[in-house]
Amino acid sequence: MRIVVVGYGPAAHRFVETLAGKGFDGRVTVIGEEPRPAYDRVHLTSYLSGTSADELTYAVPGGIVTRLATRVTAVDREARHVVTADGGAEPYDVLVLATGSAPFVPPVPGAEHAFVYRTIEDLDAIRAAAKDAVEGVVVGGGLLGLEAADALRALGLKAHIVEMSPWLMPRQVDEGGGSVLKGHIESLGLGVHAGSGVQEVVTGPDGRVAGLRKPDGTLLEAQVVVFSAGIRPRDELARACGLDVGERGGIVVDSAMRTSDPSVYAVGECALAGGMVYGLVGPCNTMAEVAADRIMGGTAAFEGADMSTKLKLLGVEVAQFGAMDGALDVTYMDPVGGVYKKLFISDDARTLLGGICVGDASPYTALRPFVGKELPAAPSDLLFSGAGATLDLPDEAQVCSCNNVCAGDIRTAIADQGVTDVPGIKGCTRAGTTCGSCVPMLKQLLEKSGVEVSKALCEHFAYSRAELFDIVRVRGITTFSELIAEHGQGRGCDICKPAVASILASLHNGHVLDGERAALQDTNDAFLANIQKNGTYSVVPRIPGGEITPEKLIVIGEVARDFGLYTKITGGQRIDLFGARIEQLPEIWRRLVEAGFESGHAYGKALRTVKSCVGSTWCRYGVQDSVGMAIALELRYRGLRSPHKLKSAVSGCARECAEARSKDFGIIATEQGWNLYVGGNGGFKPRHADLLAKDLSTEELIRTIDRFLMFYIRTADRLQRTAAWLESLDGGLDYLREVIMEDSLGICADLDAQMEHHVATYADEWRATLDDPEKLGRFVSFVNAPGVPDPSIVFASERGQIKPVMAR
Amino acid sequence: MSWTRICAYDALAPERGVCALVDGVQVAVFRTYDGDLHALDNLDPFSGAYVLSRGIVGTRKGEPTVASPLHKQVFSLVTGRCLDEEGVSVPVHAVRVRDGLVEVNVRRPAGFFEELRAVAAAG
Ligand SMILES: Cc1cc2nc3c(=O)[nH]c(=O)nc-3n(C[C@H](O)[C@H](O)[C@H](O)COP(=O)(O)OP(=O)(O)OC[C@H]3O[C@@H](n4cnc5c(N)ncnc54)[C@H](O)[C@@H]3O)c2cc1C
Ligand code: SF4
Ligand code: FES
Numbered sequence: 001m002r003i004v005v006v007g008y009g010p011a012a013h014r015f016v017e018t019l020a021g022k023g024f025d026g027r028v029t030v031i032g033e034e035p036r037p038a039y040d041r042v043h044l045t046s047y048l049s050g051t052s053a054d055e056l057t058y059a060v061p062g063g064i065v066t067r068l069a070t071r072v073t074a075v076d077r078e079a080r081h082v083v084t085a086d087g088g089a090e091p092y093d094v095l096v097l098a099t100g101s102a103p104f105v106p107p108v109p110g111a112e113h114a115f116v117y118r119t120i121e122d123l124d125a126i127r128a129a130a131k132d133a134v135e136g137v138v139v140g141g142g143l144l145g146l147e148a149a150d151a152l153r154a155l156g157l158k159a160h161i162v163e164m165s166p167w168l169m170p171r172q173v174d175e176g177g178g179s180v181l182k183g184h185i186e187s188l189g190l191g192v193h194a195g196s197g198v199q200e201v202v203t204g205p206d207g208r209v210a211g212l213r214k215p216d217g218t219l220l221e222a223q224v225v226v227f228s229a230g231i232r233p234r235d236e237l238a239r240a241c242g243l244d245v246g247e248r249g250g251i252v253v254d255s256a257m258r259t260s261d262p263s264v265y266a267v268g269e270c271a272l273a274g275g276m277v278y279g280l281v282g283p284c285n286t287m288a289e290v291a292a293d294r295i296m297g298g299t300a301a302f303e304g305a306d307m308s309t310k311l312k313l314l315g316v317e318v319a320q321f322g323a324m325d326g327a328l329d330v331t332y333m334d335p336v337g338g339v340y341k342k343l344f345i346s347d348d349a350r351t352l353l354g355g356i357c358v359g360d361a362s363p364y365t366a367l368r369p370f371v372g373k374e375l376p377a378a379p380s381d382l383l384f385s386g387a388g389a390t391l392d393l394p395d396e397a398q399v400c401s402c403n404n405v406c407a408g409d410i411r412t413a414i415a416d417q418g419v420t421d422v423p424g425i426k427g428c429t430r431a432g433t434t435c436g437s438c439v440p441m442l443k444q445l446l447e448k449s450g451v452e453v454s455k456a457l458c459e460h461f462a463y464s465r466a467e468l469f470d471i472v473r474v475r476g477i478t479t480f481s482e483l484i485a486e487h488g489q490g491r492g493c494d495i496c497k498p499a500v501a502s503i504l505a506s507l508h509n510g511h512v513l514d515g516e517r518a519a520l521q522d523t524n525d526a527f528l529a530n531i532q533k534n535g536t537y538s539v540v541p542r543i544p545g546g547e548i549t550p551e552k553l554i555v556i557g558e559v560a561r562d563f564g565l566y567t568k569i570t571g572g573q574r575i576d577l578f579g580a581r582i583e584q585l586p587e588i589w590r591r592l593v594e595a596g597f598e599s600g601h602a603y604g605k606a607l608r609t610v611k612s613c614v615g616s617t618w619c620r621y622g623v624q625d626s627v628g629m630a631i632a633l634e635l636r637y638r639g640l641r642s643p644h645k646l647k648s649a650v651s652g653c654a655r656e657c658a659e660a661r662s663k664d665f666g667i668i669a670t671e672q673g674w675n676l677y678v679g680g681n682g683g684f685k686p687r688h689a690d691l692l693a694k695d696l697s698t699e700e701l702i703r704t705i706d707r708f709l710m711f712y713i714r715t716a717d718r719l720q721r722t723a724a725w726l727e728s729l730d731g732g733l734d735y736l737r738e739v740i741m742e743d744s745l746g747i748c749a750d751l752d753a754q755m756e757h758h759v760a761t762y763a764d765e766w767r768a769t770l771d772d773p774e775k776l777g778r779f780v781s782f783v784n785a786p787g788v789p790d791p792s793i794v795f796a797s798e799r800g801q802i803k804p805v806m807a808r
Numbered sequence: 809m810s811w812t813r814i815c816a817y818d819a820l821a822p823e824r825g826v827c828a829l830v831d832g833v834q835v836a837v838f839r840t841y842d843g844d845l846h847a848l849d850n851l852d853p854f855s856g857a858y859v860l861s862r863g864i865v866g867t868r869k870g871e872p873t874v875a876s877p878l879h880k881q882v883f884s885l886v887t888g889r890c891l892d893e894e895g896v897s898v899p900v901h902a903v904r905v906r907d908g909l910v911e912v913n914v915r916r917p918a919g920f921f922e923e924l925r926a927v928a929a930a931g
Contacts, residue, residue, distance in 0.1 A: 427892060433879060459868065481841075491823065491841050493866035493882070494875035519823040523862040523877035526824075531877055535857040777819075783826040783837075784814040792834065792851075792858045806856045 001026035003295065004082055004092035006072045006237065008032025010041055010281055011268025012098035013058050014288035020061035022296050028064050029090055031082065033071040034119060042281050044120070045151050048127065053120050075241040077261055094263055094295055097238060097251060098288070101231040101269040101279070106139075110201030113209045114139075114225040117148040126224065130155040133223035137161075137212045139198050140228035141168040146313045148228045149190055160191035160220055162212065164229070167194050172309055172320040173340075176333055177358040180340035184316040184359065187338075193220070201225050233270045233277050246272040255301040257291040265291045274304050283307075317361035322354025322371035330379040334359075341383050350374050399445070400431035400438040407445060414449045421446070438684065439719065457718060458495040461488045465643060465718045469503050473714075478508060480520050498522045499718045502605055505641035506713050507754070509761035511768050512604075513775050524603030527779070528765050529585055530576075531603075534804035536793055537585060538578040539565075540602035541592050542638065545612045545630035545650075546573025555595040563588055566801045572609035572647065574600060579802050581789055586779050589766040599766040601639065605719075607646045610634040611659070615652030615669070622652035624669030629698070630658075633667075636702070639762045640709065643716040643725075647681070661689045664722040665705055670694070674701045678708055678736070679726035687723040690733050693741065703752070707740035710751040811904070811911040820845070820910065825861035825874065833914045835901050836861035838885055840872045846885035847903035847912050852876045853896055860898065 003019070005012045008030050016028055032038070039056040047056060060066055071085040081091040103116035115126050117138075130136065136152035138145050141163025152159040161168070167178025168185065182192050197215045204210040211221040233250040244252040244260040250272025257265045257273070267287040269279060278284060283305035293300035308321035316338070326344030333340050339359035346353060352375050357363050363383065375382065395408025413419045413428040425442050426432050432439045455464040461484075463471065468483070477483045480500050484492055492500075501520035505512060512518070512525050524530055529537035541556060556575050560567045565588075566578040580588055589599070601608060612630030616622030630650040640646070649660040650667040660666025666677040672695035680689030693704055716725040729735055738744040740751070769775045781790040795802040814828040820839040827850050828835045834850035838861075850858045855878040863874040865885075872885040881892045890896035902913035 423892070433881075433892075460866075490867040490870065491865075491872075493868065493873065494864040494880050497864050497866060516822070519821060519865065522864065523859070526862065531859070531862075533855060533857060533878070535859040535862075535878075778826075781827065782829040782834075783819065784812075784828045784830070788829060790834075790858060791832075 001093045002091060003028045003094045003096060004090050005030040005096045005098055006075075006082060007097065007099035007234075007268070007270070008034065008038045008066065008068070009098060009100045009268060010038055010058075011100065011284040011288045012096070013038035014285045015096060015098060015267055015292050016064050017058075017061050018289050018292035019296070020063065022292065024292075024296060026093075029067065029092075030064060031067045031070050031072050031084060031090065033069065034121075035069040036120075037066060037068065039120065041118070044117075044123065045147055047120060047123050048151050048154060056120070072237060075237050075264075077241050077264070080263070092263075094265065096291060096295075097259070097264065097266040097270055098268045099234040099237065099270045101233045101277070103227055104230040104232045105227045106198060106229060108198050108200050110203055110209075111227070113201050113203055114227050117144060117151070117226055117228050123151075126151070126226065127155060129224045130157055133157055135160070135220075135222040136224035136226065137220050137222040138226045138228055139212070140230065141165070141192070141194060142171055142228070142230070143169065143309070143311065143313070145228035146185070148226050149185075150314045152224065152226070153188070153190060157224065158189070158191070160193060160222065161185070162196050162198060162214070162220070163192075163194045164197055165194065168192065169318060172318055173356050173358055174324065174342065176331060176342065177318075177340045177356045180333065180335060180338055180358045181316065181318065183335060184338050185314060188314055190314075191220075231269065231277075231279055233272070235270055238264075238266065238270075246275070246277075250277045253287075253302075255290075255303065256294045257287050257302060258294070265295070267291045273302055276304070278305060278307070280305075280307065280309070316359060317357065319357040319361035319363075320355070322352070324354055324356065326353040330383060332380075332383040343379050343383060345375065345379055349379070399441050400429075405429045405431035405438075410442060410445050411449060414446065441685075457499060458493055460484060460490045460492050460496050463487070465499055465503070466715045468500065469506075469714050472500075472503050473507055478504065479516055480504070481516060492520075494522070495718065498525070498605070499643075501525070502641040502643065506758070509639075509758060511763070511775075512765060513769065518775075518778075522604070527582060527585060528589075528599055528769060529580065529603060532578060532804065534793055534806060535790070536578070536804065537580050537582070538576050538602070539580055539585065539588055539592075540570065540574050540576050540600040541597040542600035542634070543574045543609075544634040544638075545610055545627050547612075547627055547631060552595060552597065555592070555597070559588055559591050562591075564795075564802060566803065570602070570609075572602075573611050574602070574609060576602065579795065579804070581781060581793060583780050583786070583789065586770060586776055590770055593764070593767050593770065598638075598764040605642055605644050607634070607637040607640050607642070607648070609647065610637075611647075611649035611663075613650070613652050613657035615650075619652055621655055622669070623671050624652055624674065626650040626652035626658065626667075626669055629667060629669075629674070633702075633705070636759055637705075637709065639765070640713075640758055642709070642713050644719050644721045646709070646722070662686065663689060665689070665708060667701065673697050676701060676704055676708075679723045679733075681721050681723045685723070690726070692733065692737065704740060706755040707748055707751045708736070710754050711736070711740055711747075714751075811902075811906075811913050813906075813909045813911050815910055817845075817905050817908050817910050823865040825863065825865065827858070827861040828912060830912050830914045833901075834858045834861075835912050835914060836874070837903055837910060837912065838865055838872075838874060840865065840885070844872070845903045845905065845910060846872060847901040848874070848883065848885065848888050849899045849901070851898065852878060852881075853890075853898055854879055854881050854893075 036057050037060050038058050072082045073085050074083040081089040083089050103118050105111050136157040137160045138149040139162050141161045149159045149161045167175050168181050199213040199215050202210045202213050211219045213219050235245045235251045238251040239245050251266040253266050253271045253273050257267055259266050268284040287302050290300045290302045323344055327347030328345040331342045342356045344353040399407050409429050417428050419425055422442050432442050456462045497520040529539050560577050568576045570576050610630040610633045612626045615626030647663045648665050649658040649663045651658040651660045652669050660668050661677050662680045662682045666689045668675045674696045675694050676692045677689035678692045780786040782788050794805045796805045812830045822841050825836050825838045836848050836850040838846045850860050852859050859877050862877045865874050873882045875882045881890055883890050888898045888900040904911050
């Protein structure tokens, strides 16, 4: 048997390879128009980045006769031979047409000056033209067009993509996916012109390409124009010899890949199988295998193919599987992160029909097997692969900015090192070891990864902070030793001790350094000041509302000067004095207390400041006295110990000069009273505060804040800011309103009483320490040499002030 | 090296540290809840600051510990080993009670501060 194959592309190659593999012993001749045997067209673009033509080219199976650089011009079905361009004839018993397809070039003026993107020769020509070019345009925003545009970019051109459809890759993604994709592509510096056609390829007076004119008349300047606007099956030989072809092209074949002439087969992109032309290499290969099997007497059949695609274009994952529409759909869209995922579902919401992914193709791998089957889980869970947002953090998203640790690193630690808790993550990745603000995200990543996060505070207590709070409150416990003896184990650590100290302070107040409580405090609370990198402390006198008399300002200046402290204005409208050694602290406080100052909690998990704008007293826009309110609030809540620091601000009108909405509780004056916002914060994960209540009277405002703070203090996790706490509340803001404004839990009287107790028992911690010789005795650098300053503390000078010098 | 008295045992509060300057070496001395004494170098190897005596004292799996007040790395009071990062440890010094007084025996030669100060002055 003599077999002749016309065209030597991937489909022809797979065909002869299959024949050879099956031990075909007849004569096989492959006639191809290109100057080389079939090559890997899918990876054509790699030719531009250095892969040689030889490397791309497939080996010719043994025993196959090839006639390269030879075009077949006609098929004589009666004589059973093909005619080649050089006038020769090649007789066959069985003919296989594998002529593939050609890029579609729209018939616009100047199109002959444009390039196409299909063969190695095309790429050689584009590369040569790009040498003197600055800009390039690709017509066609599908899979191949984007690949061509990327190639132009890699050749150093500023590349534009012109696409007829309103969005890119219309065959693979819908409009939403297209817009996310557009964001990705534009961020790479490519110009995207969707919803636009082509008027003409413009050439300059020298006959060279000057650009592309769009139908609206605008000119996209470009010296290289590439058409990649779809493919047309190369069915001209078949047409000419009277084989059936489809209306819109393609050689009609049956499931055995036979054309209307039983001795002629067609495979690959030139074939119209089941009414479809398949423009992907996978189905083309299957067709080739089917034809080879049939010719050798087999019964294989081509039953159509899955056109699902998953690819990485310009570094962006794009995937499409199954149907592209359905009765119902569920979409996850994150334009900022550049992720778009959509699932199509049957109208009874049970069967998965298909999906689209841009930016993250993970659902493709997981869900493609479920197409046409019952959904394995709730659609939203499938898209989010978990409950919340963190799992959708791309691996490269930075979680810990202090130590430059990405979500992927943490997932690796969880997956490969068997890490099951936050300390484990810290040990493996260093994430969370510096400022600690990323720890809640670490927890979420752990949760999402399926590791059950224990709510236990630490190895010493199996309870959460909120549970411990209730235990302490209900059992009337007053000391850490009592609590750990009855409800914990061991002797505590730097996690549970300060947490319990805070709970005890919230419930009982009393001095933070009284008795055993001193040993529970973080160094800042233990020394009532803020530790700095070299072991010195900073002192921040309280300046309620940021209002200060000139006399007090002078005292601060004098103290700073006399003790040689570095001075800086803080963001909370206070003045921070740095560089005090332990033994200097009481002396500094004494001076400040004498001048009427008191301890400012720049340290500790407590109320920091209540900032304010100048308000109605001076400001021509102000509608309420924001300074007076800020002072009242700061004095009311000073010293209040809480799960994390608390910040507040009051603005005198809606212009919001005090930035109240970035605070844990922020107040903005209205004509009628005060608006209260809660749950804001700046820092690592900025969040605007939510409006809790409007137009409150002063009395209502204070009562609502009292309850908000006490409810937070009771129920929040250790180191959980109000923002995260609010987000974790089941029912969110509405629930919070019910609890503290409608008293749905019946605890408001309790919360009020607790706050009253706090206000009534507040005492200045500095003054109390100065009055207590035993407490004062601890303020020495060396227990055996009380007068000796710590010699390791050394300063240099910068801009007229001190700065710490570390030994290394 | 010999034993140096630093303070009365009663001056040490349970689960708090103090710092003593012994022949130019800063020694952090801790009294645990059950009354035992431990002494480590006061230098926190992570931050380079002399602060370990100001850390929170506790236990980890029964072993007495102190956490650096700066970045919270936990060290064993018994071995000086950092329990959060392998390969890091701080020197342990000998400590005992004689006649109600705490005595420390430093295991490292003095002279370190002279060096440190020279560096600081130069820098
Ligand atoms: C840049 C690029 C990237 C691609 N990426 C992917 C991808 O990621 N995934 C995917 O599935 N598919 C991809 N494709 C599509 C894939 O390459 C095609 O599906 C595959 O090449 C089809 O093989 P074929 O043999 O049917 O046709 P072709 O590859 O077109 O081969 C047909 C051959 O026949 C020759 N020929 C035609 N007529 C005659 C004649 N009269 N006489 C002699 N010879 C003739 C042609 O010159 C050609 O060499 C990509 C294509 C391109 C161009
Ligand atoms: S917030 Fe309003 S009242 Fe306050 S300073 Fe700004 S404009 Fe004036
Ligand atoms: S420790 Fe992770 S962000 Fe600071």
